[in-house]
Amino acid sequence: MPxxxxxxxxxxxxxxRAHATTCSRCTDTIRCPDGERLFEAFTRLQDAYLARQRRQQRP
Structure with a gap:
């Protein structure tokens, strides 16, 4: 199961990434409100995934 x-x-x-490639207001460091929302969701999920990976690798 995935x-x-x-x-x-x-x-x-x-x-x-799809938003960032089409939004003329977003850059790598400055984001429009929608871009910021999408980036926050990505970073929150990435942090959760990586934290779980670290917990699973501990002896």
């Missing part, structure tokens, strides 16, 4: 958290994390990344 990892739901990983899939959500990757989907959030795709959504953020």
């Amino acid at each position: 990892d739901d958290l990983y899939q959500r994390y990757q989907a959030a990344h795709r959504a953020h």
Whole structure:
């Protein structure tokens, strides 16, 4: 069964990148409100996924 958290994390990344490529107001450091919302969702899910990976790798 695919990892739901990983899939959500990757989907959030795709959504953020798709927005960033079409939005004339977003840059790598400055984002429009929609871009900021998408970036926040991506980073929150990425942090959760990586934290879980670190917990699972501990002996």
